[in-house]
Amino acid sequence: MKTPDSPQPLTLTEAIIPVASLIVLVGLSYFLFGDAGALGPNQVALTVAAMLALFIGWRRGHSLESLGKAATESVATGIGAIFILFAVGALIGTWAMSGTLVAMVYYGLQLLSPNYFYLTACAICAIVSSSIGSSWTVVGTIGVGFMGIAVNMGLNPAIAAGAVISGAYFGDKSSPLSDSANLAAAAAGVGLYVHLRETVLTSLVALAIALGVFFLLGQPGDYDATAKMAAIRSAFHITPVLFLPLAVVVVLALLRAPPFTAIFLGAIAGGVLAVIVAPERVIRYADAGDLPSWLALLKGVWLALASGYTSTTGFAPMDMLATRGGMDSMLNTIWLIVTALAFGGVVEKAGVLERLITPIIEKAKSNGSLVASLVSSIIATNIITADQYIAIVLPGRMFKSAFAKRGLAPVVLSRAVGDTATPTGSLIPWNSCGAYMAATLGVATWSYAPYAIFNLVSPLLTIALAYAGFRMLRLPASPPEASAPTPAPVHKDAGT
Numbered sequence: 001m002k003t004p005d006s007p008q009p010l011t012l013t014e015a016i017i018p019v020a021s022l023i024v025l026v027g028l029s030y031f032l033f034g035d036a037g038a039l040g041p042n043q044v045a046l047t048v049a050a051m052l053a054l055f056i057g058w059r060r061g062h063s064l065e066s067l068g069k070a071a072t073e074s075v076a077t078g079i080g081a082i083f084i085l086f087a088v089g090a091l092i093g094t095w096a097m098s099g100t101l102v103a104m105v106y107y108g109l110q111l112l113s114p115n116y117f118y119l120t121a122c123a124i125c126a127i128v129s130s131s132i133g134s135s136w137t138v139v140g141t142i143g144v145g146f147m148g149i150a151v152n153m154g155l156n157p158a159i160a161a162g163a164v165i166s167g168a169y170f171g172d173k174s175s176p177l178s179d180s181a182n183l184a185a186a187a188a189g190v191g192l193y194v195h196l197r198e199t200v201l202t203s204l205v206a207l208a209i210a211l212g213v214f215f216l217l218g219q220p221g222d223y224d225a226t227a228k229m230a231a232i233r234s235a236f237h238i239t240p241v242l243f244l245p246l247a248v249v250v251v252l253a254l255l256r257a258p259p260f261t262a263i264f265l266g267a268i269a270g271g272v273l274a275v276i277v278a279p280e281r282v283i284r285y286a287d288a289g290d291l292p293s294w295l296a297l298l299k300g301v302w303l304a305l306a307s308g309y310t311s312t313t314g315f316a317p318m319d320m321l322a323t324r325g326g327m328d329s330m331l332n333t334i335w336l337i338v339t340a341l342a343f344g345g346v347v348e349k350a351g352v353l354e355r356l357i358t359p360i361i362e363k364a365k366s367n368g369s370l371v372a373s374l375v376s377s378i379i380a381t382n383i384i385t386a387d388q389y390i391a392i393v394l395p396g397r398m399f400k401s402a403f404a405k406r407g408l409a410p411v412v413l414s415r416a417v418g419d420t421a422t423p424t425g426s427l428i429p430w431n432s433c434g435a436y437m438a439a440t441l442g443v444a445t446w447s448y449a450p451y452a453i454f455n456l457v458s459p460l461l462t463i464a465l466a467y468a469g470f471r472m473l474r475l476p477a478s479p480p481e482a483s484a485p486t487p488a489p490v491h492k493d494a495g496t
Contacts (some may be wrong), residue, residue, distance in 0.1 A: 007061035007351065014060070015355035018053035018347055019384055025049060026430070035444040039332050042430055046339040050346050057350030067346055074345025077387060078337050080260070081432045085330040085337075087263040088140040088440055093308040093325030094270030094301065095144075095245060097285065099278065102322055103242035104145030105152055106232045109225035114153050118214035121146045121160060122167040122454075126207060129171025132253035133178035135426075135433075138168040140263060140440050141249050147441050148321045152228055159217055161443040162451025166210045169423045169455055174203040177256065180422045183389060187396035188414030198415040198471060202461050210453035217451075228318075235313040237277065245269040271301035285309065324442075333439035337386070340430040344385030353381060353394060361402050368467035370406060371416050374399045375459045378420040388425035388433055392417055409473035412466075419462035423455035 025045035029037040050071065057067050095101045112120055125146075129138045143164040150160035172178050176192060185195035232238060249266035253259075274282050275297050286303060288296030308326030311319040347353060357377045364370040374395060381391040396417045403413045425433035429445040438445045450456075465471055 007057070010056065010060055010351050010355045012355065012359070014056050015352045017056060018049050018343075018350075018352060019356070019380075021052050022046065022049035022343070022384075030446065035447070038336060038429060038435070038438065038444065040335075043335050043339045046336075046343045046430060050339070050343040053343065053346045053350055053352065057346065060350065062350060067349055070345040070349035071342040072345070074341045074348070074385070074387075075338055077389070078341045078432055081337060081436065082334050083260045084136055084140075084263060085334055085436060085439065086327045087260050087267060088136075088436075089308070089325055089327045089330040090305040091140060091245075091249075091263050091267035091270060091325070092144060092329075092440075093304040093306075093327075094267050094274060096311070096322045096325050097278075097282065097300070097304045097309040098245065098270045098274035099236040099238070099242045100245050100270055100273070101145060101148055101324075102232055102236050102318075103238050103240075104142070104246075105148040105321060106229060106236075106238045108145065108149035109152060109229055112149060112153075114155055114219040116215065116218050117150065117153065117155060118159055118163040118217050119211055121150075122163040122207075122210055122214050125164050125167025126170040127167075128250070129168045130175050131171070131177075132250065133171055133175035133181070134253060134259055135165070135168035135172035136436060137249065137253050137259050137263060138171070139164060139437060141246055141266070143168065143441060147443075152225070152321065155219065157441075157443050158447040159214075159451045161437070161441045161448035162453065163210075163214050164441065165426055165437055165448065165452045166207075166214075166454035169426065169452075169458075170203055170207050173418055173422050173458070174200050178422075180388060180392060181418060183392050184396070184414050184418040184421065187393050187417060188400065188410040190410045190414050194411050195414045195418065198411050198473075199418045201471065202415065202419050202458060202465065206454050206457040206461055209457050213453045231313075231315045231318055235311075235315070235318055241277065242273070245273055267305060271304060274304070275301060330439055333435045336430055336435045337432045340386030340432070340435075344387055344390065347384055348390070348394070353384060354398070356380065357395065357398055361399060364402070367406060367408065367469070367472055368463070370399075370402060370408075371412075371466035372463045374413070374416050375420045375463055378417065379424050379459070382421065382425050382431055383428055386428070386431045388421050388431065391421040391425065395421075404475065407475050409475050412471075412473055415471075416462050416466070420459040423452075423458045427452060427455055 025048060026042055029041040029045050033041045054067050058064055125138050128142060129135055146164050147160055150157055172180055176196060182192055185192045245266050248269040249262050252262035252265060279297060282300035283296045286296045286300035288299050306326055307328050308324055311322035313319055360373045360377055364373045377395045378391050381395055382388060399413060425431045426437050427449045428434045434445040
């Protein structure tokens with residue numbers, strides 16, 4: 001007969017050990033391996049830290065079976081993200097083969113200037129993400145195109161990635177179609193549109209700051225793209241028809257198709273388009289020997305979905321742009337996500353997060369310090385659990401009563417959660433969001449993070465508003481009778 005768990009609370013030292021070990025090991029990995037740490041060393045660090053947390057939890061009374069189950073259940077929550085990563089890898093492969101990515105770069109070189117490229121990339125990504133509510137879809141489609149344009153213009157890829165991510169997360173945080181916005185509202189117990197009315201204020205200010213920074217980071221001067229555009233035309237027949245796979249993804253996203261479905265069907269559309277507009281390219285890539293042409297075409301598309309496309313035009317910039325993608329290109333990132341989620345599941349089950357966050361709540365003496373404590377706890381949860389959804393739900397649940405005791409309306413809690421949990425996940429290399437952005441855009445998280453201005457400013461802005469007392473809505477006064485209707489929250493002006 002199995003003995004049920006009878007765990008004891010962790011000491012503060014015990015709670016700190018697995019988190020500190022992870023930080024030290026990842027830092028050492030970066031020192032020894034640089035950006036290549038994401039290709040295996042970081043995964044080892046996460047595994048070692050998870051084993052330390054497992055030992056501490058077992059020592060405090062948790063069974064190994066329950067801790068193992070927590071790890072597997074945590075990994076299971078990332079299955080959706082893993083399949084989206086596979087879909088994006090497939091999409092990039094077929095879009096590279098069909099010419100869709102190259103067409104994005106061609107028209108981008110024609111229309112954009114280095115003077116305002118970063119600003120334009122951020123603004124366009126913000127508009128599209130507001131329409132479809134998904135930062136991952138935006139980054140995996142037009143974001144990849146913007147990166148190709150930036151590389152061909154000789155611009156800084158880290159800044160370009162920061163601009164794309166900044167714009168993409170504006171919609172993820174502010175669109176009613178965003179799953180993270182819906183979850184933040186639900187975690188705090190407020191209506192979605194009540195939550196969005198507050199969140200959009202901080203989002204617009206953060207976006208304006210980001211656009212201003214990207215305008216200043218623009219590189220003045222003329223850019224002559226004639227040679228590169230001629231090289232593109234010599235290898236690909238560029239027409240607006242090549243944007244059909246992109247249209248498929250956007251339409252499906254607007255119809256609220258799940259991200260995996262929209263992106264994978266976009267990948268299939270890219271393969272079909274390649275067969276129609278450039279069958280000789282598909283057959284040549286398939287290296288099919290004596291196979292019938294229809295079977296060679298199938299092999300070529302299948303290969304692009306699985307392993308990506310390899311361009312052999314002989315023009316180095318073109319080959320670098322069009323050689324990419326494939327489901328297998330995402331395997332290192334998926335490995336990182338699996339180990340990170342396993343670590344997060346163990347530390348949550350062992351009580352590490354609760355032990356670290358509870359003293360923070362108790363020490364908050366003002367509304368400003370309470371919001372700052374919430375922001376810090378959310379960031380810590382994003383770091384420890386590697387999952388933005390846990391970072392939305394868990395701190396939101398733990399801080400809910402503290403906000404109510406101070407008379408703050410639940411929407412203040414939901415705004416702080418939305419301003420922090422969603423954007424900061426992409427700044428952490430082993431978080432599922434950070435790993436996805438790095439793998440999709442081809443820029444290490446540590447490299448683009450300083451330029452993801454929107455994501456950096458959003459949590460700072462919500463703290464500043466709290467200390468200023470601005471938009472700190474109050475709970476209504478208790479009604480004299482239980483049957484009296486509940487009035488809407490009233491606004492507490494700064495300084496009162």
